[in-house]
Each structure stands twice: as C-alpha cells, then as structure tokens.
Amino acid sequence: MAELFDRYGSMVYSVALRVLKDPGNAEDVMQEVFFKLWQSPESFVQSRGSLPAWLLVVARNRAVDLLRRRRSSVAVEDVVLVAATNVAADAERRSMMEKVRFALDRLPPEQQKSIEMAFFEGLSHSEIAAETGDALGTVKTRIRTALMSVRKAFQA
Numbered sequence: 001m002a003e004l005f006d007r008y009g010s011m012v013y014s015v016a017l018r019v020l021k022d023p024g025n026a027e028d029v030m031q032e033v034f035f036k037l038w039q040s041p042e043s044f045v046q047s048r049g050s051l052p053a054w055l056l057v058v059a060r061n062r063a064v065d066l067l068r069r070r071r072s073s074v075a076v077e078d079v080v081l082v083a084a085t086n087v088a089a090d091a092e093r094r095s096m097m098e099k100v101r102f103a104l105d106r107l108p109p110e111q112q113k114s115i116e117m118a119f120f121e122g123l124s125h126s127e128i129a130a131e132t133g134d135a136l137g138t139v140k141t142r143i144r145t146a147l148m149s150v151r152k153a154f155q156a
Contacts, residue, residue: 001038008052009034011093012059019063019122029062052096053154064122103153104146110134111146118143 012033016026033055037044044054104112117123117131125143129136 001034004037004051005034008055008093011052011096012055014093015056015059016063018120019060020067025066026063029059029066032062033059052093060119067122099153100150103150107146107149111142111149114139114142115146115150 009030013026013030016029017023020026020029036058037055044051048054104115107115113132114128117128118125123131125136125139128134128143129139132139134142
C-alpha cells in the first residue's frame with residue numbers, strides 16, 4: 001500500500017483538489033480512495049482498466065459527491081476559494097495528463113465544455129442541460145462521445 005500511495009497519491013490528490021479546490025478536503029478524499037483499495041481490493045477489476053485510471057475515477061466520484069453534499073448545505077457567500085497548490089507529479093502522471101489534454105484539445109468545443117462541466121465542476125447531466133440550454137439527450141450524447149474519444153487516446 002505504501003508503494004501504491006507513493007506512486008499514485010499525488011495524482012489522486014490532484015484530481016480531488018481540482019474538483020474541490022480545498023486542500024483539506026482533497027486530502028480526505030485521497031485517504032478515502034486508498035482506504036477503499038486497502039479494505040476491498042476486489043473492487044478494482046483489472047480487466048476493466050488500469051489501476052491509475054480506476055483510482056482517478058474513484059477520486060473524482062468521491063470529490064464530486066463531497067462537492068454536491070457541500071453545495072446543498074453551504075451558501076455561496078460562505079465558500080472560501082483556495083489557491084491551487086503545485087503538487088509534484090511523477091512521470092506516469094504527466095504522461096497520463098498529456099494524453100488526456102491531447103484528447104480533450106481535439107474534441108469539438110461543445111463536447112469540451114460538457115466534459116469540463118461534468119468532471120471538473122461536478123454538474124449532473126440535467127444541470128449541464130439547464131446551464132447550457134441544450135437538450136438533456138444532446139448533453140448525454142456529447143459527454144458519451146467525448147469519453148469514447150478520450151478512451152481511444154489511452155488505447156493508442
């Protein structure tokens with residue numbers, strides 16, 4: 001576990017921090033992710049993808065859940081914005097992030113916006129549709145198509 005934490009901890013923390021914009025909560029999410037892996041390693045299924053990708057998805061989902069819980073209980077005026085910290089990244093993280101950026105940069109602007117709203121702002125499909133004025137089906141299609149494009153970048 002220590003080796004996994006050393007290798008992927010900064011990557012998991014970075015995703016949580018990007019979503020939450022709060023170092024303390026990002027650390028809590030990182031701890032939850034590795035605790036989940038330690039408690040139930042069978043939750044990671046190797047045939048469905050790589051461990052780093054699984055860790056990132058779990059971290060993002062936990063962060064979004066926390067963000068949604070916090071959003072419903074905290075007034076906007078009470079939210080403190082914290083400056084992003086520069087977290088040292090290892091070579092594997094940089095390589096993965098380059099692939100993601102490369103794939104995202106090649107998406108049509110509507111898909112890029114939908115993906116960013118869903119993954120980095122934690123908005124649901126319905127919330128994205130309401131904010132953009134697009135039909136719910138259109139938003140779902142854009143996100144699915146974008147995710148398939150990003151997935152292809154990791155398979156190449």
